[in-house]
Amino acid sequence: MLEARDLACLRGERVVFSGLSFRLAPGGALLLVGANGAGKSTLLRLLAGLLRPEAGALLWGGADALADRAAHAARLRYLSHQDALKPALTARENLQFFARLWGGEVEAALAALDLLPLAELPARVLSSGQKRRLALARLALAPAPLWLLDEPTVGLDAASVGRLGGLLARHREAGGMVLAATHLPLPLPGAGELRL
Numbered sequence: 001m002l003e004a005r006d007l008a009c010l011r012g013e014r015v016v017f018s019g020l021s022f023r024l025a026p027g028g029a030l031l032l033v034g035a036n037g038a039g040k041s042t043l044l045r046l047l048a049g050l051l052r053p054e055a056g057a058l059l060w061g062g063a064d065a066l067a068d069r070a071a072h073a074a075r076l077r078y079l080s081h082q083d084a085l086k087p088a089l090t091a092r093e094n095l096q097f098f099a100r101l102w103g104g105e106v107e108a109a110l111a112a113l114d115l116l117p118l119a120e121l122p123a124r125v126l127s128s129g130q131k132r133r134l135a136l137a138r139l140a141l142a143p144a145p146l147w148l149l150d151e152p153t154v155g156l157d158a159a160s161v162g163r164l165g166g167l168l169a170r171h172r173e174a175g176g177m178v179l180a181a182t183h184l185p186l187p188l189p190g191a192g193e194l195r196l
């Protein structure tokens with residue numbers, strides 16, 4: 001169980017949000033919605049352990065999730081606005097890098113986002129939607145219970161959104177949790193909504 005209690009966060013001198021609370025159970029999903037600048041990416045960065053809350057607590061299984069940053073990092077996958085790819089490495093080599101960190105089957109992860117035909121191309125020549133697919137393929141490598149996704153479907157074609165929907169469904173069936181910030185429709189049936 002992930003629980004946020006009365007979280008507040010500052011960026012610069014400004015309070016981006018305060019008094020923010022929610023709970024997410026295994027298999028659960030939460031959509032973060034709100035206008036540009038409302039704080040969706042800020043909240044995801046905080047949940048990923050990359051920003052400190054100004055007030056409040058983040059609990060995992062009832063204990064302080066941020067007390068041990070390395071343990072928290074190991075239980076999550078964070079996909080930001082940026083695709084975090086090495087441009088000179090091929091699509092396959094990019095995934096091999098993450099597989100060395102987390103384990104997992106590179107060929108299966110490539111196949112999950114239909115990237116096998118592009119596996120030998122350097123990431124720098126991929127189209128923006130293909131780069132996003134390669135970033136998302138990291139989710140298919142090795143299991144981690146908490147997925148934090150910032151605008152995961154930007155630039156994706158309909159078939160790729162469908163493939164991501166399959167990944168999300170299998171992750172949740174296995175007890176995984178998803179928090180996703182989005183302005184676009186996302187295949188997350190039964191997801192709750194948190195409006196910032």
Ligand SMILES: Nc1ncnc2c1ncn2[C@@H]1O[C@H](COP(=O)(O)OP(=O)(O)OP(=O)(O)O)[C@@H](O)[C@H]1O
Nearest residue numbers: 011012013016034035036037038039040041042043
């Ligand atoms: N490093 C920073 N220093 C100061 N203010 C910042 C910083 N980063 C973000 N902000 C501010 O924090 C607020 C929340 O930004 P955030 O990126 O979380 O919004 P968002 O809801 O994800 O927006 P969008 O829908 O445009 O992606 C914005 O007003 C932004 O200008």
